[in-house]
Amino acid sequence: MRHFDYSPLYRSTVGFDRLFSLLDGVNNDAPAYPPYNIERTGENTYRITMAVAGFSEADLTIEAKEGTLTVKGERAQEKEEREVLYRGIASRSFERRFQLADFLEVKGASLENGLLHIDLLREIPEAMKPRKIEITAGSSNAPQIEGSVN
Template sequence: MRTFDLSPLYRSTIGFDRLFSLLDQSVGAETPAAYPPYNIERTGENAYRLTLAVAGFGETELSIESRENALTIKGAKEAQPENEARELLYQGIAGRAFERRFQLADHVQVTGARLENGLLHVDLVREIPEAQRPRQIPIGKAAPRATDSGPRAMDSKAA
């Protein structure tokens, strides 16, 4: 197991505490289950799509929850009616319950979700508030001094 010493980064950065905490957690965390498989893709400069393979699940058997900076997707199959008798010779399509958690960066919001051909697509967008967007600061000339000219300087000359 590799360990990383992040203390030099703590000393030379400001405001990245949350990021470093996530790194510490991910290094010590166990490998997550591989079910269901998923893709994360960038669809634009600030847009992303998360796609999960959820074959056999219907819309009513899936739930998506976004809370703070976490996205949780759960799936649970509805119970089979007892009067329906079926004999499976081979079961290759997993129907087990699952829960997938994803950490979202600051200002990433879920904009929509759709189930299509056994794939659950969750669209996300990063919306940075206007106050936090980069802005250009103009460099101006120095303001004139009040002692060189102005009403007080003229009053002293007149007296």
């Protein structure tokens, strides 16, 4: 896979450090465990579903901080009282990070049938939403500014 050098762009841009670090991260091989889906469930709603078979609610930690969603799974080490001939079900610890877009918030999480569902909602502030500006005809409706000249 090719690696792109973004250093010439650093000289002529300001404030795009996060973008370039995200682009650099695309080149790195991401771990494949645990598998996950990202779904769009509505106009402003999303859901991340992760396959976390064998983990309980107590084993999982979800944290949203500064535009990054981090999901960690750590199982307490069990004493092997049985002899396992083949281990096909992974029980190793994991940490997976997701970069969240602006105004995307975690609204809840649930664990059912070995699947962790994390629901996200995009809430755009009123000041950022597009608004319609009324156009008035002619300059006769324009407010007059009166002032006194001394």
